[in-house]
């Protein structure tokens with residue numbers, strides 16, 4: 155730890171009581187600012203690894219924080235940031251080793267042609283710059299985005315974020331933005347059950363082809379196609395195999411460039427690969443990264459090819475970003491990438507993620523409410539439905555589970571997707587098998603409780619856990635029993 159214990163303790167002590175914090179927030183922070191658990195918000199004063207602590211010292215298992223990628227307040231990351239802050243933090247118009255080393259490591263993790271970096275401060279900035287690069291390179295403006303996509307909060311990227319502009323009160327979509335369906339084969343426009351044995355990648359890329367054909371017919375061209383490699387806000391979507399390959403071919407044939415938004419899913423989260431686009435065997439022209447890169451510190455980057463970067467240079471308009479690529483941000487990003495490698499976190503995501511997914515899939519045999527379980531590595535979604543045949547979403551149940559997981563089990567999960575019925579898991583990459591078991595037991599309790607309620611039997615919370623639960627993995631039964639006891643105590647205490 156770079157700080158003495160007493161100093162840390164005083165820093166995480168409350169300066170205001172919680173009700174005062176809420177009062178001040180209500181008065182001085184814009185109401186539009188989103189708050190988790192709005193009716194009973196959490197006041198988090200400290201984080202460590204995959205855990206967060208509130209002002210009373212209650213420990214929460216964090217299953218939603220893909221920003222604290224290598225674990226909250228990882229000592230090596232904290233130390234790297236502190237040391238650099240105590241040395242020099244200035245803008246990137248001076249030479250600095252952390253900057254060039256960060257660019258070298260980052261591009262070293264990407265396929266060959268992606269060798270030039272621009273540093274920024276957030277995912278929104280990264281996507282905004284990616285749009286500029288694409289539009290400048292192609293000298294065109296029209297973009298294709300996916301339905302339900304979210305690419306950030308700046309004006310330019312709100313325009314390509316149907317997740318936002320399709321809300322009541324959202325700004326209308328500009329004519330130069332074209333929306334293709336999100337490749338969600340479970341609940342999307344084209345569902346696998348409606349197209350048995352069909353090539354879902356072909357079905358989902360046809361609308362992209364149609365948009366390109368229409369643009370051509372109108373005498374216009376395409377600047378590019380932007381998509382998250384796995385769509386998160388859309389409900390943890392895993393596109394059908396071959397989808398991106400076909401989509402990229404169509405876009406490139408139309409003269410556009412392909413932008414991969416890896417702001418949520420990059421840096422080894424998918425387990426098998428460092429970048430989620432690699433799982434589809436494609437190489438984008440521009441890749442945008444942020445959130446996990448700084449482990450909580452604001453830093454992001456746009457990585458592209460020398461040709462696209464050179465076209466940007468040739469405009470004669472220099473790119474300058476006061477904070478993007480400052481030595482502190484780069485020292486932190488370097489530390490994050492080192493820790494991912496040193497601690498084998500990508501492999502951990504693969505192993506724990508596989509276990510978690512397999513165990514979640516077992517729920518399908520027991521609980522009708524589980525419509526679909528999908529994921530890659532530590533990027534997992536459980537879609538809740540009222541009816542398995544019709545796949546009608548169960549939004550209420552998802553919200554109920556999110557709250558119960560927090561209140562009863564001290565486990566933080568979220569729900570998302572167009573119908574807010576997908577329970578999302580994207581925990582810090584140090585999430586362990588024991589943590590997966592904790593989640594599974596708590597989740598089982600919630601599902602059991604819900605099932606009883608559906609049957610009209612309003613079971614009191616203290617009896618809600620089914621202590622005869624079995625697991626495919628006999629080895630971890632002892633630790634599960636311990637966790638169970640803890641869960642039961644917790645449940646009885648509410």
Ligand SMILES: Cc1ncc(COP(=O)(O)O)c(C=O)c1O
Nearest residue numbers: 276277278304305306417418444
């Ligand atoms: C996929 C994706 N892209 C971009 C962004 C915007 O990133 P930021 O909030 O760092 O601006 C987000 C944020 O949630 C995101 O999920």
